[in-house]
Amino acid sequence: xxxxxxxxxxxxxxxxxxxxxxxxxxxxxxxxxxxxxxxxxxxxxxxxxxxxxxxxxxxxxxxxxxxxxxxxxxxxxxxxxxxxxxxxxxxxxxxxxxxxxxxxxxxx
Amino acid sequence: xxxxxxxxxxxxxxxxxxxxxxxxxxxxxxxxxxxxxxxxxxxxxxxxxxxxxxxxxxxxxxxxxxxxxxxxxxxxxxxxxxxxxxxxxxxxxxxxxxxxxxxxxxxxxxxxx
Numbered sequence: 001x002x003x004x005x006x007x008x009x010x011x012x013x014x015x016x017x018x019x020x021x022x023x024x025x026x027x028x029x030x031x032x033x034x035x036x037x038x039x040x041x042x043x044x045x046x047x048x049x050x051x052x053x054x055x056x057x058x059x060x061x062x063x064x065x066x067x068x069x070x071x072x073x074x075x076x077x078x079x080x081x082x083x084x085x086x087x088x089x090x091x092x093x094x095x096x097x098x099x100x101x102x103x104x105x106x107x108x
Numbered sequence: 109x110x111x112x113x114x115x116x117x118x119x120x121x122x123x124x125x126x127x128x129x130x131x132x133x134x135x136x137x138x139x140x141x142x143x144x145x146x147x148x149x150x151x152x153x154x155x156x157x158x159x160x161x162x163x164x165x166x167x168x169x170x171x172x173x174x175x176x177x178x179x180x181x182x183x184x185x186x187x188x189x190x191x192x193x194x195x196x197x198x199x200x201x202x203x204x205x206x207x208x209x210x211x212x213x214x215x216x217x218x219x220x221x
Contacts, residue, residue, distance in 0.1 A: 030207065031207065033209075040196075041214070041215075042110060042112075042198060042212035042213060042214050042215055043151070043198070043212050044110070044212070045209040045210065045211070048209065087150075087151065091206060091207070094164055094205075094206055095141075095153050095156060095164050095166060095206050096153075096206055096210075097153070098150055098151040098152075098153075099150065100150040101150060101151075
């Protein structure tokens with residue numbers, strides 16, 4: 001089976017940097033996805049890591065350590081529109097399993 | 109706009125009834141996935157179809173079934189509905205398989221009264 005842990009909720013200030021952690025336990029590993037989901041809307045793809053290290057994409061970066069079963073999503077220069085749920089999804093053998101998501105609240 | 113369409117957007121029905129949710133994937137995508145999202149369970153994978161064939165099954169109840177048609181659109185059928193089936197149902201598509209980025213449709217919000 002798979003177990004994915006993310007903090008339930010985080011708050012941050014506009015313009016700041018926030019790091020959302022995801023730890024996982026899985027039999028087999030074939031990649032880790034991060035998705036963003038605004039309330040009542042569809043998840044949208046942010047990043048995909050399959051090898052260790054940092055992947056940077058504009059204001060968003062994602063890091064993976066396979067030996068530690070750990071990933072984080074780093075959001076820089078936070079904007080109000082970044083208030084959303086961030087879902088970590090781990091692909092063990094085939095279909096990715098989604099964590100319950102971290103609700104990020106950005107305040108002025 | 110992800111390019112994935114789902115109908116209807118909202119559905120209100122009674123316990124014991126049967127409903128059909130429809131999904132059209134992005135042009136060129138061969139895989140379709142169905143997910144259920146409720147407040148207490150998060151996003152749960154139900155089933156995947158690839159080019160018309162069932163490829164993977166998740167936590168899908170026996171009361172639920174799905175199919176993918178030759179034009180690659182998909183339907184999810186939910187029968188003998190219970191209050192606990194109230195949720196957001198998402199369809200997603202990808203070019204090939206789950207190693208690819210999934211594009212999610214806007215979802216169907218099902219309310220069972």
